[in-house]
Every structure is written in structure tokens, then in C-alpha cells.
Amino acid sequence: MASLVRIAPGALVIGRPLPWDVYDADGNVLLRQGYVIQTNSQLEHLFERGRFKPRKIDLPQEEEFQDNRKRNPFADYAELLITLETTINAITSREESAEKRLLGLSRMLERTCVEAPDATLALVHLYSVNPNIHEQILFYGILCQFIARQFGLDNKRTRILTAAALSANLALVPVADKLNSSNIILSREQREVIQKHPDRSIRALEAAGITNKLLHKIIAQHHEYSDGSGYPENLSGSDILPEAEILALAERYVAMITKRAYRTRMDIIEARKMVSTLADGKFRPAIPRALLDVLGYYPPGVLVRLDNNEVGVVTRRANKSRGPFVQAIFNPRGHRYNGTFERDTSLMDYMIREPEEPETMPSMDFSMLWGFRS
Structure with missing residues (x-):
């Protein structure tokens, strides 16, 4: 199998199902998709000997989408993460392809959510035990797609919102996994990184030639709250874009159902109760209601x-x-x-x-x- 690719460190995690079949260099199957890696030695063995066959995911053009395969979110999951990482690297490296990659990934995620909605929503819940920062960002994009459509945003604004969800936290990528795994009080420097990440992400996008004003405004406002308690401008009420609130809620929900070093994760019943309380002041009420409608009482993947x-x-x-x-x-x-x-x-x-x-x-x-x- 000439198309087999070596598995990069970080692509597999103990306790997480394999996202694809793993082969040796001669094309023999070592482990099937779905097998859960149990030990460090097993993980090292796979990094040393393992290969996988990536699916080719073409970046869609804005005018025409050429990839007509039926979407299988589970088979595409690893490649979506690789594409996301490549896109973030293209932005931070100021590559000419950065904007095309970001819009293409947004379009790809849109199509996956539309064609396989329950399976795509299931990714958020099946893989939320201990996700890395790239997985969390992908979950934000998925949830924004669903909440935005339930809320009533049109396709164009939903697509820009999805692009914002995929890029709003790029300034946090180098430190996010370390922050999530820490159970000590954040230092002043760490708090500063968190407070300034919307502005730093926007500046990185501008430097890469991505100048969409709506995209930037969503990112700038996605930590503002309707009651004025957010940052960096303490905006309130209708001064905040609904897209920014949708992204903020997507991030809050993922944090609720994700395990962190300093707390356990909520089950779906607890998370739904918490989302319900956010309609009372933090968000315009229709946005938390839209998320609750999307999830149902027990969402796919639970x-x-x-x-x-x-x-x-x-x-x-x-x-x-x-x-x-x-x-x-x-x-x-x-x-x-x-x-x-x-x-x-x-x-x-x-x-x-x-x-x-x-x-x-x-x-x-x-x-x-x-x-x-x-």
C-alpha cells in the first residue's frame, strides 16, 4: 500500500478509539478502527510501526464543491483534525492559502453537519471525555452550525460564524492543553494570554490576509455577555452580535461536558440545566433555547x-x-x-x-x- 502514512505522535491517545484501521509497513492490519489503546507501550508500538491510509479531503472552492462522497463523520474525523491543524498553521505562518483553507474547512464542516446531522453531533459527545485543543475547536464549529440554523441565521452568516469558531482560539492553541491539564491557580501571564486571545487571533488573521469584518467582529465579541460582565469591552445587550453569543455558548457547552484536571465533566442532564440558566442574563434567551432544541433531552453520542x-x-x-x-x-x-x-x-x-x-x-x-x- 503505497498510500500508507506514518502515524504522527499526538494523533492517537490512550483511552480513545482508533479513528481508522492501523497497518504495518507491508499493509497488514495491526488494529481495526474503534480499538481503544490501553497502555503507553501499546501507543509507542503504534507510533513506531503503525501506518494509516488517509482519506483525501479536497478543500472545497466557494463556487463549486467537487467532493461528492457521502459524508461519514467518523471516518473523516482524523482528517478533519489534520485539516484544521494545517489551516491554523497556514494562518500563523501567513501562507497565501490561509483564507482559502479556512473557508474551505468551514464549507466542509457545513456539508458534514447537513448530510449526517446526528452522526456529526455524536462526535461532540463520544469524544468529549478528554479532547485536545484541536478537537475542542472542531466541536465549536459543529455546535455553531447546529445552533445557528436552529436560531435562524442564513447560510452565509452561518458559514462566517463557523470560520470564526475554527479560528477564534488560534492564539490559545500553543497553551490550551497545558491550561486544561493544570489544577493550580492560573498565573498572571496565563490570565493575560486568555484575556488577550481574541485580539491576538484577529491580528494573526489580518496578517494572513483574512480581512472579513464580520469574522473579526464575531471573534472580538465572543467573550462578551449580555449582562455586561464579559471582556474585553464589557459590551451588553444588542451591542453583541448573535453570532458571537452562539460561539460563546458553544465554547461553554464543550467546557461543561469536558473533563479537566480541576473538575469532573457534567453529564448531559447537568449540562442542560446549566444551559437553561444561561438564558437568564448571560445570553439573549433564544440562543440557549436553540442549543437545547438541537440537543434534545439525550443527544446523539451520549x-x-x-x-x-x-x-x-x-x-x-x-x-x-x-x-x-x-x-x-x-x-x-x-x-x-x-x-x-x-x-x-x-x-x-x-x-x-x-x-x-x-x-x-x-x-x-x-x-x-x-x-x-x-
């Missing part, structure tokens, strides 16, 4: 325990005729099923009892739960 003690993954949100769609993956005794079984959660035996919050996700190819084939 693991749940059913009344019969099975554990499954929510694959589709509830509709008018029935509750959330769940694929059972563990039997009542905690053993993995050979395959999965769809459960109607409106039936008494299969009603959802509570969310499950595992430290590591089960080892499996999640894309199969949504009917994709690798």
Missing part, C-alpha cells in the same frame, strides 16, 4: 443505561412519535453484545434510566451504529 440495565448509545434524537433512538451495546450483565440492537425508548423496558459517563469509551467502530461502513 451513552445511557436503560431500565432493563442495558447500556447503549443514542444514535438519533427523539421525534414526535417516539423517544430517542438507542443502539444497545452492553447486555444487562455488562457484557458486550455481538453486534447491536436498536431499542425503542418509548417502551417501558427500554426507557432511559440515566446517562452513563465512562472514563474511556468502549472499543468499537461507532460509525456502524449509524449505518456507515468503513
